[in-house]
Amino acid sequence: MLSKKSQYAFKALVYLTEKYNQGPVLISEISRKKKVPLKFLENILLELKKAGILDSKKGKGGGYFLKKDPAKVKVATIIRLVNGPIAMLPCVSLYFYERCKNCDEKKCGLHDMMIEVRDASLAILENRTLKDLAL
Amino acid sequence: MLSKKSQYAFKALVYLTEKYNQGPVLISEISRKKKVPLKFLENILLELKKAGILDSKKGKGGGYFLKKDPAKVKVATIIRLVNGPIAMLPCVSLYFYERCKNCDEKKCGLHDMMIEVRDASLAILENRTLKDLAL
DNA sequence: TTGATTCCCTACCAAGCTGGTAGACTTAAA
DNA sequence: TTTAAGTCTACCAGCTTGGTAGGGAATCAA
Numbered sequence: 248m249l250s251k252k253s254q255y256a257f258k259a260l261v262y263l264t265e266k267y268n269q270g271p272v273l274i275s276e277i278s279r280k281k282k283v284p285l286k287f288l289e290n291i292l293l294e295l296k297k298a299g300i301l302d303s304k305k306g307k308g309g310g311y312f313l314k315k316d317p318a319k320v321k322v323a324t325i326i327r328l329v330n331g332p333i334a335m336l337p338c339v340s341l342y343f344y345e346r347c348k349n350c351d352e353k354k355c356g357l358h359d360m361m362i363e364v365r366d367a368s369l370a371i372l373e374n375r376t377l378k379d380l381a382l
Numbered sequence: 383m384l385s386k387k388s389q390y391a392f393k394a395l396v397y398l399t400e401k402y403n404q405g406p407v408l409i410s411e412i413s414r415k416k417k418v419p420l421k422f423l424e425n426i427l428l429e430l431k432k433a434g435i436l437d438s439k440k441g442k443g444g445g446y447f448l449k450k451d452p453a454k455v456k457v458a459t460i461i462r463l464v465n466g467p468i469a470m471l472p473c474v475s476l477y478f479y480e481r482c483k484n485c486d487e488k489k490c491g492l493h494d495m496m497i498e499v500r501d502a503s504l505a506i507l508e509n510r511t512l513k514d515l516a517l
Numbered sequence: 518t519t520g521a522t523t524c525c526c527t528a529c530c531a532a533g534c535t536g537g538t539a540g541a542c543t544t545a546a547a
Numbered sequence: 548t549t550t551a552a553g554t555c556t557a558c559c560a561g562c563t564t565g566g567t568a569g570g571g572a573a574t575c576a577a
Contacts, residue, residue, distance in 0.1 A: 249470050251536065257492050258485075274553075282484040287537055293554070306545030309552045322495065335384050349417040350393075356515035357392050360457065360506065367502035371495065380491035386565065409524075422566055428525065440524045441574030 253330040255283045256291050257380065260325065263301070264317040264381040271303070271310030291329070298328050317377035323369060325377075333372065334365040341365075388465040390418045391426050392515065395460065398436070399452040399516040406438070406445030426464070433463050452512035458504060460512075468507065469500040476500075 258281040266272050274292060278285040292311050295301045302314040313320070326333055327342055337345035339361045350358070393416040401407050409427060413420040427446050430436045437449040448455070461468055462477055472480035474496045485493070 248467055248472070250534095254471070254482075254492075261491070271552095273551095284537065286539080289553080290537090296553095303553060304545085305543075305551085305553045306547095307551045308546070309544090311553085332383055336389070337383070347389075356396065356517055357389075360510055360515065363506050364503050367506060368499050371498050371502060375495055380495065382491055385563090406523095419566065421568080424524080425566090431524095438524060439574080440522085440572080442522050442576070444523050444574075446524085 249326070249330050252287075252291060253326065255281075255288060256295065256325060256329045258283060259288060259292060260295070260300075260313075260317075260320075260377055261381050263311065263313050264377045267313055267317055271308065271312050273310045277311070294329070300325070300328070313377075317381065320377045321373055322375045322377070322380065323372035326372065333368055334361065336361045339365050341369075384461070384465050387422075387426060388461065390416075390423060391430065391460060391464045393418060394423060394427060394446075395430070395435075395448075395452075395455075395512050396516050398446065398448050399512045402448055402452055406443065406447050408445045412446070429464070435460070435463070448512075452516065455512045456508055457510045457512070457515065458507035461507065468503055469496065471496045474500050476504075 259277050262277050262281055263272060274289055275285060277283065277292075278288050283291075292301060292303075296303055296311070300314060300320060301311050303309065303311045323333060332340045332343040334340040334343075336347070336358070337343060338347040338350070338358060347355075347358075394412050397412050397416055398407060409424055410420060412418065412427075413423050418426075427436060427438075431438055431446070431449075435449060435455060436446050438444065438446045458468065467475045467478040469475040469478075471482070471493070472478060473482040473485070473493060482490075482493075
């Protein structure tokens, strides 16, 4: 399951997508409109900025805004960033791979099935962007 | 991601599938062969018994064994039992549904996408059984 | 009927994660 | 130089995860 943090992140990103190219948006505005706890949202947005998804301006007239075209920000990227692995097992994760102890990947039925599940999920998540979410 | 507990549960179930119809298997044997901590495994097997997946016999010659034909025990069932929801959001879960606050499901892009992901995963997990894992 | 064997049950625990909050600091515009 | 913003560090309660400890209860065989 996606954490609350991830859900908040998506709410904020969808909001910023709707305001794309309209200048910086206040944290407090996002918090109010999307009903996300202010201080928690601060942390999340900062993290998204450090990851290169968002950018910000300080001082009056400041706020957060998308750094890239929302049509180019994949949902899978956001999930990996805020929530972690998409796969159900470390041994089938593309970005967070860890081999499993005491289990030969070449003849592990669970392994094979989880690769299928991963690919089925990625077929969707890698081909949807923030723009698709905002419709 | 699946918890360690879930991974241990699958290891044990696959082992018991291989020993299906060969009488009770000792917890200690499963623990040894599958490298799962003994006392932790006890808890897991007991839970699977209470859920009706396994049955057991006490005393000499006792142990655990599958209650049903492994070809009839779906992987999705085990995951829900030991790990929880398969969906990525409560508002798209079939067995653990909770509506989301401050979000209209009818016009939530995330919601729609997560339903797709859920269905793609279930198409696999609902159609695989313990028998498939054991091959 | 006693003893060995085996699962069953309750309790406990450390460490890490989740979902936050508090408050001071820095930057930039007016 | 004041004020409006984001930034940073620190802190916290409660829950979950991944276990461990130890005895109790059922069963079987001798």
